[in-house]
Amino acid sequence: MSPALFDGTTAEDEYYLPRQLSKEVYEARIKIHRSEYITERDFVTIKSMGMEAVRIPVPYFIFGDREPFIGCIEELDKAFNWAETYGLQVLIDLHTAPLSQNGFDNGGISGVCKWAKHPEEVEFVLTVLERLAKRYGTRKGLWGIEVLNEPITENMWKTMNVQERYPAVEPELAEGSGPVTIEFLKEFYKAAYERIRAHMPEEKYFVIHDGFELKAWKGFMQEAKYKNVVLDTHQYLMVAEANGCEQTIEAYVNYIREHFQKDIEEMEEYFPVICGEWCLFNSLACGWDTKGGQSVLNGLDGEVKSAVTAEEKKQIYEAVAKAQLEAWNSGSGYFYWSYKLLTDTVNTSGWIGWDSWDLGRCVDFGWFPRA
Incomplete structure (x- = not known):
């Protein structure tokens, strides 16, 4: 999204960036990037485009408790203040998980997809969601919380040919990588619902990603106790x-x-369906x-x-x-990916x-x- 951030390194994801730069240089780059990439003016611009909401991707280390990464909760606080000032809603999107849920570069570590196989990391992600709900659950600007971005299931794992498209820097770290099962996701989403709803009112939306299998979710979470569950699907012409x-x-x-x-x-019979990512x-x-x-x-x-x-x-x-x-x-609507790309075409x-x-x-x- 911002290639200059990676200048002078061979890093292609956020996992390796702090491992190739000194602590001081890494911190300086990240802080400058965060202060300049999205500002108050961008929220004014988004509103002027006629948009109603922003989907904000956040990492699992947002609270600053996973070294060597730097937390960014203050940036999300600012974004909420801007959104509420200019009449926009916020969908918080947990975009990455430790050891990755998809193996994509935007999943934080290319070629590695092992998060779902580590119960302690699954639990950690649940605690992050819980803390986000506790902090923002009653904010006027909150539209909802998306549990996890693009957990990859078997068909898309094959279609994307993930480990060739995103070769792992350390093959030994990638050993054991593979797709996430729909069965695992269903249990994870149910657990996340309980954690999030404890702090987020029912009128706010609980958003699940389809794992690139839109029609696999018929009948899921249809019981009366599940309120305002939204199904997110990502549809790209390149796919x-x-x-x-x-x-x-x-x-x-x-x-x-x-x-x-x-x-x-077809799926609107079961959930409000949003296209949470697409582009031209x-x-x-x-x-x-x-x-x-x-x-x-x-x-x-x-x-x-x-x-x-x-x-x-x-x-x-x-x-x-x-x-x-x-x-x-x-x-039931859409979010464009992305609002901004700092590439000199x-x-x-x-x-x-x-x-x-x-x-x-x-x-x-x-x-x-x-x-």
């Missing part, structure tokens, strides 16, 4: 491509309607096959220029934006098309409709 979707506007739109929208409508990114607008967004250049050598004109790109993005928004609105080779991950740019370029 549609990985699943065989042709790279044309017509194919994208058809896939969105026949898969994303129909599945959401697709290979057609990049001008080449990105192999499901697998890498920036995907083996292409040298300077790469897009074969797509600015006008063609706008047409592609407008079409997929319209279709996706219709799909998400057939459910002009001067850094290979990043053509990646500005579509940045909502601010999408709005400014006219790719995304203003509310």
